[in-house]
């Protein structure tokens with residue numbers, strides 16, 4: 001490299017170093033103590049293998065016993081998840097003693113692994129809901145193999161368990177991975193009941209404090225969102241997204257906003273609606289927007 005190029009690189013390096021030091025988010029002393037996105041994707045792949053045996057992964061199920069298959073997949077998952085949970089806890093709280101981190105990581109990982117059978121059963125109910133909700137589905141296998149809605153719900157249901165355990169970073173990395181692949185953004189904090197059906201799905205956004213009941217069906221482009229704010233961190237942990245009760249259908253491209261907005265059970269919300277106020281049970285509605293304001297936090 002010529003002298004001018006070397007000088008350019010040296011100057012840019014010095015300036016980058018200044019930037020790194022000015023930003024509190026870069027702590028180079030952590031080494032590899034940063035959650036690893038690729039490892040978390042491989043955990044999702046392991047979960048998919050154990051949730052839908054024979055559909056994904058490399059095993060030929062004709063030659064594998066169910067015990068061996070589930071046991072060995074769970075053992076691999078435990079090791080991968082334990083490592084990432086440990087790293088994420090350390091990354092989140094640099095002051096925590098290693099022994100405490102290890103104990104917490106063991107507890108969270110064991111709790112998660114113990115819940116896998118229940119979560120799997122729940123995901124199979126979502127597959128059923130998808131089948132009953134979409135005449136275009138050939139059969140349940142078709143949905144497992146190809147539907148973006150079921151992939152995103154599958155990732156969300158496992159990520160939600162980690163979110164509930166207060167595991168930092170990993171739940172969001174999981175759901176944002178699914179979001180990138182499918183265009184469906186379900187925050188791991190959302191609470192979603194049984195038999196959830198997403199048809200088509202592209203462009204759906206479901207915010208962190210959303211509550212959804214059982215047998216709810218939503219179409220592409222639906223946003224279950226929060227009213228806009230400029231001082232967002234003041235609302236962290238506050239209910240800002242709507243509640244959707246049992247058996248509600250929300251058609252395409254509808255936006256429903258606000259933590260106090262409740263869509264009563266058995267209601268149907270028309271496509272392209274903008275809803276910022278509650279709707280009673282058993283109602284068919286289009287737009288409902290008595291007020292639209294950007295709430296400034298005091």
Ligand SMILES: CC(=O)OC[C@H](N)C(=O)O
Pocket residue numbers: 205206207208224225226227240241
């Ligand atoms: C889904 C949505 O509108 O979220 C807005 C913002 N991310 C929040 O969580 O409040």
